[in-house]
Amino acid sequence: MATRTSVYAKPNAATSSGFEVFSWYFFRISGLVLVFLAIIHLLVMHVSNDVSQTSYDFVAARYANPFWRVYDLLLLTLALLHGMNGLRVMVDDYVRGRGWRLAWQSFLGLVTVTFWLMGTLTIVAFHPGTAPLGAFFHTLFHLK
Amino acid sequence: MYRGQSGMWAWLLHRVTGVAILLFLLVHIVDITILGFGPTVYNNALSVFALPFVRVVSLGLIAAVLYHSFNGVRITLIDFWPQGTKYQQIMWAAVLVLTIGGFLGMGYYVMLPVFHGCPAHQCG
Numbered sequence: 001m002a003t004r005t006s007v008y009a010k011p012n013a014a015t016s017s018g019f020e021v022f023s024w025y026f027f028r029i030s031g032l033v034l035v036f037l038a039i040i041h042l043l044v045m046h047v048s049n050d051v052s053q054t055s056y057d058f059v060a061a062r063y064a065n066p067f068w069r070v071y072d073l074l075l076l077t078l079a080l081l082h083g084m085n086g087l088r089v090m091v092d093d094y095v096r097g098r099g100w101r102l103a104w105q106s107f108l109g110l111v112t113v114t115f116w117l118m119g120t121l122t123i124v125a126f127h128p129g130t131a132p133l134g135a136f137f138h139t140l141f142h143l144k
Numbered sequence: 145m146y147r148g149q150s151g152m153w154a155w156l157l158h159r160v161t162g163v164a165i166l167l168f169l170l171v172h173i174v175d176i177t178i179l180g181f182g183p184t185v186y187n188n189a190l191s192v193f194a195l196p197f198v199r200v201v202s203l204g205l206i207a208a209v210l211y212h213s214f215n216g217v218r219i220t221l222i223d224f225w226p227q228g229t230k231y232q233q234i235m236w237a238a239v240l241v242l243t244i245g246g247f248l249g250m251g252y253y254v255m256l257p258v259f260h261g262c263p264a265h266q267c268g
Binding site (some may be wrong): 032039050056134 | 165169178179180186190202209219220253254257
């Protein structure tokens with residue numbers, strides 16, 4: 001182990017970097033936007049409509065208007081980044097050992113990218129009457 | 145002393161509700177992806193959200209979103225408003241009142257179909 005030459009050694013780069021400052025602002029700015037996006041989303045899906053009505057046709061009618069696609073894409077992106085960044089902070093708080101922290105952070109990064117792509121593909125590519133995933137798995141399991 | 149005071153509970157609840165909302169978000173991304181399998185598969189899969197038990201679970205989600213939202217505004221006010229720290233305890237009381245009030249209002253609409261057997265706005 002390296003010996004520390006001074007108690008006034010440079011602070012840990014990870015805790016004083018510009019990224020942490022950006023993260024701090026991002027939590028607050030995305031959070032304020034999410035207060036409106038998430039609560040309006042809940043009111044639309046659970047109050048002005050009932051969950052039993054939010055069927056495939058409901059989504060089709062809603063996504064005929066590009067406004068809701070942009071709305072949902074913004075909600076997905078901000079909520080996922082806000083939430084996964086929160087988990088990143090929790091890993092820094094609770095996971096001891098550089099190796100484990102790096103492993104967790106890498107895993108969280110992979111989860112973020114994967115789920116963002118899944119959600120984005122659905123919001124952007126949804127077209128009523130088509131079943132791209134159904135067709136994909138059909139091809140996958142019926143290869144001759 | 146921080147430990148045991150309202151600030152600790154405000155912080156702990158913020159963290160717990162944050163994790164709960166994130167877990168639901170991941171589940172929700174998977175369930176909307178089912179749209180890609182067409183109307184029959186989607187409607188069958190998503191009908192679980194109308195089950196009484198799942199409605200009770202969604203009450204928890206609503207409470208978590210409301211608390212995390214209002215307490216997030218409180219945290220931002222503590223950070224940016226010069227008087228913020230002075231009023232943080234009163235603001236936490238306001239957060240709890242808004243959360244409980246909003247929860248009772250929204251929860252009423254979520255649970256109404258269970259007792260009436262029809263969507264809320266269709267019940268006279």
